[in-house]
Amino acid sequence: MIDFAGRTAFITGGANGVGLGIARALLAEGAKVAIADIRQDAIDKALESFDNQEAMGVKLDVASRADWPRVADEVEERLGPVSLLFNNAGINLFQTIDESSFDDWDWVMGVNLHGVINGVMTFAPRMKARGLGGYIVNTASMASFLAAGAPGIYNTTKFAVRGLSESLRYSLAPHGIGVSVLCPGLVKSQIFASDEVRPDALKGAMKPVDEAGVTRMEQLHQHGMEPDVIAARVLDGMRENRTHIFPHPEFRDELAGLFEETLGDFRDYPEDPGFEQRTGFETMRRASYAKAREAARHAT
DSSP: OOOOTTOEEEEETTTSHHHHHHHHHHHHTTOEEEEEESOHHHHHHHHHHOSOSSEEEEEOOTTOGGGHHHHHHHHHHHHOOEEEEEEOOOOOOOSOGGGOOHHHHHHHHHHHTHHHHHHHHHHHHHHHHHTOOEEEEEEOOGGGTOOOSSSHHHHHHHHHHHHHHHHHHHHHGGGTEEEEEEOOOSBSSSGGGGGGGOOGGGOTTOOOOOHHHHHHHHHHHTTSBOHHHHHHHHHHHHHTTOSEEOOOGGGHHHHHHHHHHHHTTOOOOOOOTTHHHHHHHHHHHHHHHHHHHHHHHTOO
């Protein structure tokens, strides 16, 4: 079981929503916390709300790969080696894939997927080299399982984050580093205002902002789960070293139905040429995969 006290955490999207809730929960556990966010005013407001002084804020566009090493060095010089990483920053574009432009793809993929990749590639090698273990939580979404027509690009990124996280979990387990993927539902956050932080360079083919739609989404998100509630469930999931952290139990039945529907798409076809050799390989792969899952359960 992981002990949070004394560890240094780096949280992207840490100045509001889930990230801010995680920061508060970790400070209460005696951890040191660095919150990274693209909004400086939000960082300043968050830091003012902390009683614990073992916290700092850094302005970071997670899609900007070149900025990560500098920010990581700054945090570790002040707070010590980062051994808890929360790749939590995310934005949304509430439209379908066929209504989207390449600028839309580059923006959402840059933050939601490349932001996670940049965080992993910056801190995982440092954690491994120090040999002190650690933990990484990547924020996906229930949209990493449940993909409606919209938001299409968002769904794509969250499916990718889920796959990335599971693969990373097995590769880092031998180093005593746990990995979980966080799959929340509706959260009380500012994600409805994502267009406010869209880079000018990626606005060329964007559609006019639907102000009425933004207002509706803002009202909807006011009924989302409180960040502090999610944060407590995230820490519980880390203590239990779960592959998936599902803070919203109301999705259980829907997910079970989806899995049943998915299995229903299989068919009992007759054996084809090469079937025996192919299934022999799959038997070995299946055993290796089961072994990796078992090893990951005992990684931290």
